[in-house]
Each structure stands twice: as C-alpha cells, then as structure tokens.
Amino acid sequence: MTEIAYLGPAGTYSEVAALSLGIDDVQPLPCVSIPEVFEAVERGKAVLGVVPIENSIEGSVVATLDALVFDTTLEIQRELVLDIHFSLVAAPGTKLAGITSVVAHPQAGGQCRRWLERNLPGRPVTAANSNAEAVQTAVANPGVAALGPVLAAEIYGAEVIEDGVQDYAGNQTRFVVIGHGLQPRSGKDKTSLALFMKKDKPGALLMILSEFAYADINLTKIQSRPTKRQLGDYMFFVDLEGHVDDPEVRLALDCLRLKLREVKVLGSYPVAR
Amino acid sequence: MTEIAYLGPAGTYSEVAALSLGIDDVQPLPCVSIPEVFEAVERGKAVLGVVPIENSIEGSVVATLDALVFDTTLEIQRELVLDIHFSLVAAPGTKLAGITSVVAHPQAGGQCRRWLERNLPGRPVTAANSNAEAVQTAVANPGVAALGPVLAAEIYGAEVIEDGVQDYAGNQTRFVVIGHGLQPRSGKDKTSLALFMKKDKPGALLMILSEFAYADINLTKIQSRPTKRQLGDYMFFVDLEGHVDDPEVRLALDCLRLKLREVKVLGSYPVAR
Numbered sequence: 350m351t352e353i354a355y356l357g358p359a360g361t362y363s364e365v366a367a368l369s370l371g372i373d374d375v376q377p378l379p380c381v382s383i384p385e386v387f388e389a390v391e392r393g394k395a396v397l398g399v400v401p402i403e404n405s406i407e408g409s410v411v412a413t414l415d416a417l418v419f420d421t422t423l424e425i426q427r428e429l430v431l432d433i434h435f436s437l438v439a440a441p442g443t444k445l446a447g448i449t450s451v452v453a454h455p456q457a458g459g460q461c462r463r464w465l466e467r468n469l470p471g472r473p474v475t476a477a478n479s480n481a482e483a484v485q486t487a488v489a490n491p492g493v494a495a496l497g498p499v500l501a502a503e504i505y506g507a508e509v510i511e512d513g514v515q516d517y518a519g520n521q522t523r524f525v526v527i528g529h530g531l532q533p534r535s536g537k538d539k540t541s542l543a544l545f546m547k548k549d550k551p552g553a554l555l556m557i558l559s560e561f562a563y564a565d566i567n568l569t570k571i572q573s574r575p576t577k578r579q580l581g582d583y584m585f586f587v588d589l590e591g592h593v594d595d596p597e598v599r600l601a602l603d604c605l606r607l608k609l610r611e612v613k614v615l616g617s618y619p620v621a622r
Numbered sequence: 623m624t625e626i627a628y629l630g631p632a633g634t635y636s637e638v639a640a641l642s643l644g645i646d647d648v649q650p651l652p653c654v655s656i657p658e659v660f661e662a663v664e665r666g667k668a669v670l671g672v673v674p675i676e677n678s679i680e681g682s683v684v685a686t687l688d689a690l691v692f693d694t695t696l697e698i699q700r701e702l703v704l705d706i707h708f709s710l711v712a713a714p715g716t717k718l719a720g721i722t723s724v725v726a727h728p729q730a731g732g733q734c735r736r737w738l739e740r741n742l743p744g745r746p747v748t749a750a751n752s753n754a755e756a757v758q759t760a761v762a763n764p765g766v767a768a769l770g771p772v773l774a775a776e777i778y779g780a781e782v783i784e785d786g787v788q789d790y791a792g793n794q795t796r797f798v799v800i801g802h803g804l805q806p807r808s809g810k811d812k813t814s815l816a817l818f819m820k821k822d823k824p825g826a827l828l829m830i831l832s833e834f835a836y837a838d839i840n841l842t843k844i845q846s847r848p849t850k851r852q853l854g855d856y857m858f859f860v861d862l863e864g865h866v867d868d869p870e871v872r873l874a875l876d877c878l879r880l881k882l883r884e885v886k887v888l889g890s891y892p893v894a895r
Contacts, residue, residue, distance in 0.1 A: 382735065404684075411681040455727060455751050462655065476749035478728050551840060555831045562828050571827070572845045 354378045354386045354395035360481035360501030366429050366524040367399040368500075383412040387421050390527060397426065403523040404433070406460065409572065413525070414586060417615045418543045425541055425616025427526040435461050435515045438507040439487050439494040445510055448472060452483045453496040461496050463516040469494075481505070523621070531593070532618050538592035539569065541615035544585045544605065553609070554585065560604050564597040566590065592617040627651045627659045627668035633754035633774030639702050639797040640672040641773075656685040660694050663800055670699065676796040677706070679733065682845065686798070687859060690888045691816045698814055698889025700799040708734050708788045711780040712760050712767040718783055721745060725756045726769040734769050736789040742767075754778070796894070804866070805891050811865035812842065814888035817858045817878065826882075827858065833877050834862065837870040865890040 351372050356363040357379025367377050378395050380386045386398040402413045417425070435457055439448065451458075451465060451474045458465075458474050465474065477483035480497040484505045487495035494510060502509055532538075546553045554573075561568060570588035591598040593614055606612050624645050629636040630652025640650050651668050653659045659671040675686045690698070708730055712721065724731075724738060724747045731738075731747050738747060750756035753770040757778045760768035767783060775782055805811075819826045827846075834841060843861035864871040866887055879885050 382732065406684055408682045408684040411677075411679055454749070458751065459655065474751065476727070476751040476755070478731065478747065478749040482749070552835055554841070554844070555828070555835050558828045558831060562825055567824060568827070568846075570846050573841075573843050 350374050350376045351397070352376045352378050352395040354380050354389035354398040356380060356383060356386055356400055358479055358481040360484060360498065360504045361479060362431060362433060362498055362522060363399050363401060363524065365498055365500050366401075366431055369429060369431070370399075370427070370526065383410070384416055384420070387416045387423060387527065390423055390529075391421065396528065398423070398527045399429075399524055400527065401522050402428075402525045405519060405521045406517065407456065414574075417527075417541075418584075418586075418613060421527075423527045423529060424531055424614070425525045425618050426528045426532055427618050428539070428621045429524045429526065430621045431522050431524065433515070433520040433522055434498070434513050435496045436499055436502060436509045437494050437511045437514050438484055438497055438499075438502040438509050440489075440491060441506070441508040443492070443494065443508065443510060445469070447492060448494045448510075449492040450475060451494050451496065452477050452486045454478070454480050454483060457483070457496040460515050460517065460520065464514045468511075468514075525616070525618075527616075531614075532616070534592045534594055534617075535619040537620050538590075538595075538617050539620045540589050540591055540593055540598060540617040542587045542589070542602075543611075543613040543615060544587060544609055545611040545613075546583050546585075547608075547610050556608065557585070557587075557605060560601045561589065564601040566597060566601060590620075623647050623649045624670070625649045625651050625668040627653050627662035627671040629653060629656060629659055629673055631752055631754040633757060633771065633777045634752060635704060635706060635771055635795060636672050636674060636797065638771055638773050639674075639704055642702060642704070643672075643700070643799065656683070657689055657693070660689045660696060660800065663696055663802075664694065669801065671696070671800045672702075672797055673800065674795050675701075675798045678792060678794045679790065680729065687847075690800075690814075691857075691859075691886060694800075696800045696802060697804055697887070698798045698891050699801045699805055700891050701812070701894045702797045702799065703894045704795050704797065706788070706793040706795055707771070707786050708769045709772055709775060709782045710767050710784045710787050711757055711770055711772075711775040711782050713762075713764060714779070714781040716765070716767065716781065716783060718742070720765060721767045721783075722765040723748060724767050724769065725750050725759045727751070727753050727756060730756070730769040733793065734787050734789060737787045741784075741787075798889075798891075800889075804887075805889070807865045807867055807890075808892040810893050811863075811868075811890050812893045813862050813864055813866055813871060813890045815860045815862070815875075816884075816886040816888060817860060817882055818884040818886075819856050819858075820881075820883045829881065830858070830860075830878060833874045837874040839864055839870060839874055863893075
C-alpha cells in the first residue's frame with residue numbers, strides 16, 4: 350500500500366492527479382493545506398505527496414513554490430499535467446430545467462460564469478470551500494447543482510448533467526509529486542532550481558543565462574520573485590531540460606554555486622507526457 | 623466626478639485601492655470580473671479601472687496579465703501596493719465568545735486558518751464568493767463572523783471584533799490603474815512589457831537581457847509564459863526601471879522590435895511609494 354498525501358478533500362483535482370500516477374494500491378491521504386501535504390511526507394505519514402504547482406489560468410501556486418524553496422528538503426519526483434474540465438453535477442435524476450441554484454468554489458464559478466449566464470440565467474451562485482464541498486452540498490439539496498470534477502461526482506453519488514462547462518478551453522494544471530531523495534536519470538528529464546542572488550549585483554541574470562547557454566542547456570521557465578526577507582533581495586525559479594547528473598548541467602551549476610548566494614535543486618524528474 | 627471601475631462588489635480591496643488614489647469625487651463602479659473592468663473603461667462607462675496584478679502569497683493575477691497582453695489597447699497609468707489585513711467582523715455587539723460560525727472567501731479563510739484554529743476552534747468555516755459577500759452574510763446572521771477588509775465592515779454596518787487575523791505578515795497586493803494613453807515621464811518611472819519570441823530561437827532571452835544591459839536598464843521582474851496559441855511558443859513579461867520616452871529605453875525597444883515577433887508596451891507609470 351502506498352500512502353499518497355494530497356490537497357483534499359476527496360474528489361479534488363489533486364486526488365485525480367494522485368490516482369493518475371499509475372501506482373498500484375494507492376492509499377490517498379487528504380490534507381487541508383499545501384504545507385500539510387509536505388508535513389505528511391516529511392513525517393512519514395505518506396510516501397509521496399501531490400500538490401498543484403501551476404495553472405494555465407490562475408498562474409503559479411505560490412504556496413507550493415515557497416514550501417519547496419524555503420521549508421523542505423523533499424524533492425520533486427515527477428510532474429503531471431491534467432486538463433481541467435468542470436462538469437455541472439447534481440443529485441441523480443435532476444434535470445437542467447429543475448435547477449434553482451448553483452454552488453461552486455469561487456474560482457470554478459469564475460471559470461464557468463458565461464456558461465452559467467447562458468444556460469442557467471438568474472440562478473444564484475453560492476460559494477463552497479472546494480469543488481468537493483460543492484458537490485456534497487448539491488447532492489444533499491434537491492434543485493441545487495454544483496461545478497466540479499467527474500471524480501467528485503462519482504465519490505459523492507452525484508450525476509453529471511453536463512460535461513465541459515468551463516468558458517475557456519485549454520485550462521491545465523501542472524502537479525508535482527514530492528518525496529525523499531533524487532530521481533535517477535530517465536534520459537528525458539527536467540530540473541527545477543531556485544537561484545538566490547547576492548545583493549546589488551546587476552547583470553546577475555545575464556551571467557546565469559550565459560552559463561546555461563555555454564553548456565547548451567535550454568530553459569523552459571524563468572520567473573523572478575522577491576525573497577520577502579529583504580526588499581530588493583531577488584531570486585529566480587528556473588526549469589531546464591536535463592538532469593543534475595548530466596555532465597553539462599553539473600558544470601553549469603558548479604559555476605553558478607561559485608558566484609550566487611545559493612543554488613537549491615528542487616528536483617530532477619522525467620518530463621511529463 | 624471620476625468614474626472608476628473596479629473588481630467588486632463594494633468593500634473589496636480593489637475598492638480600497640480605487641479610493642486610495644487621491645482622486646477627488648470618485649464614483650466607484652463595481653464589476654463582476656476583471657475582463658468587465660477593462661470593458662467598462664474601453665466603452666467609456668468609466669475613466670479608469672483598478673485591478674489586482676500580483677499578490678505576495680497568491681502570485682500573479684493571470685486574468686489581468688492576459689487582458690493587458692491580448693485583449694486591450696488600454697495601458698497601465700499607475701501602480702499601487704496595498705498591505706492586506708484581514709479583520710474578523712460581525713454584527714454590532716457580537717463578542718468573540720458568541721461566534722458559532724465563520725464565513726469567508728476560501729482564499730481569506732486559507733490565509734487566516736491558523737488564527738481561526740487557535741481562537742475559534744471547532745467553528746465551521748463556510749464559503750463566500752467575495753470578502754464583501756462574507757461581511758454581508760455575517761451582518762445578517764447573529765453569531766456569524768466574517769473575514770474581510772475594514773472598508774467592507776464600514777460599508778455594510780459590521781463591527782470589527784479583531785484586526786490583523788491573517789497568519790502571515792507581509793501580505794501585499796499590487797494593483798494597477800488602467801486607462802487610455804501613455805502617462806508622461808515623472809522622473810521615476812517603471813515600464814511593463816510583453817515580449818513575444820519568434821519560434822525556435824534559442825538564446826532569445828540572453829539577447830534580450832544583453833540589450834537591456836547595454837542600455838544600462840535595470841529589470842525588476844521577468845517571467846516566462848507559454849502563449850497558449852501554440853505549444854512551445856513563449857513570451858516574457860518584463861518590468862524595467864525607466865519610461866518608454868527615455869532615450870535608452872527607446873533604443874533598447876527599437877533594437878528588440880527588429881528581432882522579436884512583437885514588443886507590446888503595457889504602460890509606463892510612476893513607481894509606487
């Protein structure tokens with residue numbers, strides 16, 4: 350049995366991600382916050398943890414980045430990209446015409462607002478703390494529909510009235526699987542780094558990019574962020590193609606370690622898909 | 623009278639930002655979504671719009687970045703950084719000991735979770751679609767408290783039971799004021815850009831940074847983002863110190879326009895504080 354901690358409650362997209370890893374005999378362990386997912390793995394209550402790190406509509410998940418950078422020695426073991434589809438669900442037998450109100454997490458409600466205006470005009474949209482809570486509320490209240498993933502409908506005994514009710518196509522969330530230690534090379538890997546600048550060093554990013562260019566390493570993501578410890582104190586998140594055990598990646602990181610305040614490897618792991 | 627559109631309803635931090643601009647005789651115009659704030663200004667229903675663009679805990683507000691980059695010719699006129707403080711508020715006369723449940727936007731609830739666990743253990747936390755809706759619900763229901771800004775308490779006749787109940791200090795949101803045309807130079811300005819790469823050009827970011835370094839321009843933010851039009855098609859958000867009418871900024875942008883697919887100026891505006 351493999352315990353996997355995830356951002357709960359049951360039926361969230363984090364659970365969908367945990368169940369999509371292809372691991373046999375998963376024991377999902379729902380947690381109430383992202384820091385608690387990390388804690389569960391650190392304390393051995395779970396072998397792995399699954400947390401969202403980036404959504405194509407909502408952007409980076411800062412709580413996950415911060416936990417990886419500042420609060421843990423756990424490393425990213427895998428990444429996983431899920432298409433996010435919202436369904437309109439309700440108690441079995443409910444018809445669209447019989448729906449008098451909708452319950453949804455505010456983000457889900459925002460992402461399906463136009464569909465709701467067209468198909469359920471005038472119905473009030475009340476809020477829920479999670480997609481799973483929304484589905485539970487709908488099942489318990491006749492005439493109330495919820496927005497949520499199909500998994501939540503299955504878990505809580507709801508029926509899907511209509512699938513794919515989000516206003517924008519292409520909504521994807523990238524999840525990372527966190528755990529102990531570094532993954533071995535797979536041949537097609539990606540490495541996530543946090544790079545901390547020394548103070549008052551203009552040109553630092555130019556130097557960093559030059560080191561990667563010299564070593565023929567492609568970057569797939571770069572993002573600056575204040576460290577919040579001191580105003581003007583910056584760091585960068587970088588994703589690159591390659592594994593920390595690849596000779597060219599090791600060379601670039603060795604050069605950067607001589608010059609930067611800190612180079613933290615957040616993980617080397619196989620590229621998704 | 624100056625109509626200012628903002629992300630409503632009344633009493634949100636976007637309204638606090640709109641009222642903090644120091645403009646006389648503001649007529650606030652609440653909108654239900656970020657795209658509607660842009661639309662209100664484009665159609666002349668409001669002179670200016672106020673939208674959040676970045677939060678120190680939640681990260682970039684992708685809806686605002688996307689609207690600026692893809693959907694509008696409006697430009698950033700000003701920026702404004704607000705400290706986000708949540709207060710516990712309720713109907714006048716309510717005491718902490720008399721609170722039986724709490725209502726909050728899920729983000730606010732998440733940011734005050736530990737305080738609630740310590741000070742109101744066991745009380746259920748129900749969800750609201752906005753901080754303002756939470757405060758209205760609390761005022762109408764005895765024994766129910768809400769998390770929200772002080773302005774919302776004033777607007778809806780609630781009383782502040784305790785101030786500063788957020789778990790983490792240093793929570794700040796950066797707002798931008800959007801409107802027609804380019805602001806003149808103030809002497810201490812910032813410029814926001816969206817830079818679109820040509821396909822299959824490794825080394826593009828290195829070239830971009832070299833142009834800015836040659837022109838002695840400091841970057842204060844850089845962030846890569848897939849354009850979503852085509853996989854592998856990337857763009858960068860850049861904030862730099864200076865105004866597009868500064869000769870060195872103009873030189874760098876002229877050089878970049880010769881080489882990149884597109885350089886879009888999102889605005890030049892005075893640096894906050």
